[in-house]
Amino acid sequence: MLIILPLLIPLAMGIGALIRFREVRRGVVVIGTFLNMLVCLTLLLGLQAGGMYVSQMGGHPAPYGISIVVDTLSAVMLAVTSVIAFGVVLFSRVTIDANRERFAYYPLLAFLLMGINFAFLTGDLFTLYVAFEVMLMSSFVLLTLGGERGQLEGGLKYVTLNLISSTIFLIAVGLTYAVAGTLNLADLSRRLSGIEAPGITTLLAGLFFIAFGIKAAIFPLFFWLPASYHTPPIAVTAMFGGVLTKVGIYSMWRVLGMVFPQDLVYLQPLILTIAALTMVTGVLGAIAQTEVRRLLSFHIISQIGYLLMGMGLMTEISLSGAVFFMVHVILAKTVLFFVSGITHEVQGSYYLKKLGGFQKSHPLVAILFLVGALSLAGIPPLPGFWAKLTLIRAGLEAQQYGIVAVALVVSLLTLYSMTKIWHEVFWKAKPLDIDPHPQPLPTTWRGELKPSPLAPLPDGLQRDTEGKVGMIHHAPTDPILRETLEKHVPVNPEGEGSEDQGGGAPFGDRIGFLKSTFDDQGRMGWLLAPTILLVVCIIVIGIFAEPMYQISVQAAVGVLEPEAYVQTVLFPGE
Amino acid sequence: MVLIFAVTTGVIFACGIYLMLRRSMVRLIIGLSLLTYAVNLLIFSMDDLSTRGAPIIGATEPEKMADPLPQALILTAIVISFGVLAFTLALAYRASQAVQSDNMDVLQSTDREV
Numbered sequence: 118m119l120i121i122l123p124l125l126i127p128l129a130m131g132i133g134a135l136i137r138f139r140e141v142r143r144g145v146v147v148i149g150t151f152l153n154m155l156v157c158l159t160l161l162l163g164l165q166a167g168g169m170y171v172s173q174m175g176g177h178p179a180p181y182g183i184s185i186v187v188d189t190l191s192a193v194m195l196a197v198t199s200v201i202a203f204g205v206v207l208f209s210r211v212t213i214d215a216n217r218e219r220f221a222y223y224p225l226l227a228f229l230l231m232g233i234n235f236a237f238l239t240g241d242l243f244t245l246y247v248a249f250e251v252m253l254m255s256s257f258v259l260l261t262l263g264g265e266r267g268q269l270e271g272g273l274k275y276v277t278l279n280l281i282s283s284t285i286f287l288i289a290v291g292l293t294y295a296v297a298g299t300l301n302l303a304d305l306s307r308r309l310s311g312i313e314a315p316g317i318t319t320l321l322a323g324l325f326f327i328a329f330g331i332k333a334a335i336f337p338l339f340f341w342l343p344a345s346y347h348t349p350p351i352a353v354t355a356m357f358g359g360v361l362t363k364v365g366i367y368s369m370w371r372v373l374g375m376v377f378p379q380d381l382v383y384l385q386p387l388i389l390t391i392a393a394l395t396m397v398t399g400v401l402g403a404i405a406q407t408e409v410r411r412l413l414s415f416h417i418i419s420q421i422g423y424l425l426m427g428m429g430l431m432t433e434i435s436l437s438g439a440v441f442f443m444v445h446v447i448l449a450k451t452v453l454f455f456v457s458g459i460t461h462e463v464q465g466s467y468y469l470k471k472l473g474g475f476q477k478s479h480p481l482v483a484i485l486f487l488v489g490a491l492s493l494a495g496i497p498p499l500p501g502f503w504a505k506l507t508l509i510r511a512g513l514e515a516q517q518y519g520i521v522a523v524a525l526v527v528s529l530l531t532l533y534s535m536t537k538i539w540h541e542v543f544w545k546a547k548p549l550d551i552d553p554h555p556q557p558l559p560t561t562w563r564g565e566l567k568p569s570p571l572a573p574l575p576d577g578l579q580r581d582t583e584g585k586v587g588m589i590h591h592a593p594t595d596p597i598l599r600e601t602l603e604k605h606v607p608v609n610p611e612g613e614g615s616e617d618q619g620g621g622a623p624f625g626d627r628i629g630f631l632k633s634t635f636d637d638q639g640r641m642g643w644l645l646a647p648t649i650l651l652v653v654c655i656i657v658i659g660i661f662a663e664p665m666y667q668i669s670v671q672a673a674v675g676v677l678e679p680e681a682y683v684q685t686v687l688f689p690g691e
Numbered sequence: 692m693v694l695i696f697a698v699t700t701g702v703i704f705a706c707g708i709y710l711m712l713r714r715s716m717v718r719l720i721i722g723l724s725l726l727t728y729a730v731n732l733l734i735f736s737m738d739d740l741s742t743r744g745a746p747i748i749g750a751t752e753p754e755k756m757a758d759p760l761p762q763a764l765i766l767t768a769i770v771i772s773f774g775v776l777a778f779t780l781a782l783a784y785r786a787s788q789a790v791q792s793d794n795m796d797v798l799q800s801t802d803r804e805v
Contacts, residue, residue, distance in 0.1 A: 269786040270798040291734035
């Protein structure tokens with residue numbers, strides 16, 4: 118019963134979040150994701166001694182019904198995702214504007230979570246396809262929700278490439294059924310191991326590799342990612358950047374590792390080359406960027422290379438390292454996106470040259486960024502170090518010195534890229550010049566009120582003739598968006614969302630000033646709480662690396678030696 | 692029969708890919724939907740095409756039964772591709788309104804430095 122809950126809770130949450138009242142919606146998703154987190158962590162703890170949970174949907178025995186299986190790898194992925202989902206929901210509270218929330222933001226997030234959990238839970242290839250579609254459909258809408266021009270452009274590219282990927286996946290599923298006569302992963306693993314014509318399984322493995330590769334953004338197939346991931350609100354980017362591409366890698370491990378292990382050996386040079394190219398192009402792309410979200414998007418690609426390297430080496434220790442790396446990179450990447458969201462919330466920009474001075478003004482944010490960044494680069498004792506150490510040791514043991522060298526150099530370049538953000542956003546002073554063409558601000562943004570009338574104002578704020586500070590009101594340039602907004606949103610002079618009153622209080626109004634300071638602190642709290650939660654997770658994993666490593670080994674063994682999986686799913690009684 | 696299926700599927704794939712390589716959004720979407728049709732045909736041909744009896748125990752001889760599973764897969768795939776197609780059409784409509792063009796090459800504003 119417990120193992121179906123990661124599906125049912127997001128479903129119930131998605132339906133509950135359709136309720137009209139804003140606070141009810143928010144309450145439902147916060148409680149829902151929290152329960153989901155508890156369930157997933159319970160599953161992980163329950164598997165610490167080994168074994169797995171299996172359930173057959175509809176009561177049909179294994180190859181005929183749809184199996185829901187939670188082994189250690191699934192449990193690890195479920196647990197990390199549930200933590201991220203909880204964090205993203207908290208972070209959404211102040212970063213998502215009222216209009217997006219009104220147009221079903223929270224239900225979409227819940228259905229996205231359901232799709233992701235479904236992909237981790239299922240033990241059936243076609244159900245995996247359905248899970249991907251549930252996930253993709255929600256992600257399409259989340260990405261384009263709001264209808265800004267950039268979102269539509271990025272969305273079209275994202276949708277097209279992902280649909281092609283789904284098509285290839287479906288072709289591979291159909292051909293697999295023709296070859297093996299089953300789509301149950303356990304049954305496939307048993308039947309394909311002794312097949313007469315190995316050529317056809319290599320073809321299938323290649324098709325699955327391309328299909329999951331597009332979703333995971335591997336080297337020549339990643340172009341949709343930097344084109345689209347920086348366009349939606351930062352909470353959505355954090356969820357996508359943290360988890361979505363990793364579902365592709367998880368499926369790759371699960372399907373290729375369990376069903377086509379002999380073809381992986383055959384494809385090893387190809388996979389390792391692609392892994393190296395993915396790392397290098399990703400990190401070089403990141404170095405060239407000056408916009409924080411785009412920079413971090415390129416880092417996602419770079420990290421995918423390490424996960425691919427773990428699969429390419431295909432030894433127990435390399436896959437353990439990759440599982441460890443997966444946990445660390447999901448947490449660290451989400452932290453970095455959260456921090457960039459906080460800096461945007463305070464200074465209203467994602468561009469490195471317009472940000473600055475955070476080390477002085479927000480030292481806590483600086484520490485949070487540092488933990489995430491150093492973990493990503495692989496500095497001990499943070500988990501990134503242990504993960505990379507394991508991967509590199511695996512590479513040396515397998516005598517694949519080329520990929521080891523690339524992995525080490527890319528780590529250095531990652532550190533360089535993180536230092537760039539650190540220097541630009543945290544060390545250097547806030548640039549004084551006010552941009553002549555300020556970006557339109559999110560509608561719920563509340564300006565920091567500076568006591569000195571001569572102090573430079575953050576972007577997007579202006580002084581009127583009496584010295585009062587107010588937001589520059591930008592009418593949307595897109596005619597359709599403007600029309601829609603005028604139709605649905607009552608225009609108020611502050612230019613803020615209809616449910617956020619009281620911003621932009623004048624200096625003389627002391628109560629208003631205090632209230633706005635208090636509100637700003639409250640907003641900051643909602644931003645900091647999820648970031649601190651994830652950073653604590655990173656530090657705890659870094660310090661208690663040994664238990665985490667044991668879990669990773671268990672997950673890797675579960676994939677590389679699928680006999681236990683096959684036995685538990687197909688012949689539960691014996 | 693198998694040859695007809697193979698050729699038809701191949702031609703539809705080719706048409707779909709050709710259309711997707713055009714610069715027009717409308718052709719891109721028609722190409723995408725053609726691809727999904729081609730995949731459905733491909734899955735349909737996974738079954739033995741000479742046995743087309745209804746898979747109902749008692750009504751048909753077991754050796755004449757069609758395999759119901761590929762058909763179930765196709766049904767699911769059709770429903771999913773229908774929903775996705777509807778969304779893609781709406782998205783392309785909004786995108787073409789926002790950029791005032793049907794040309795995919797115009798969709799570059801997010802790649803430029805501000």
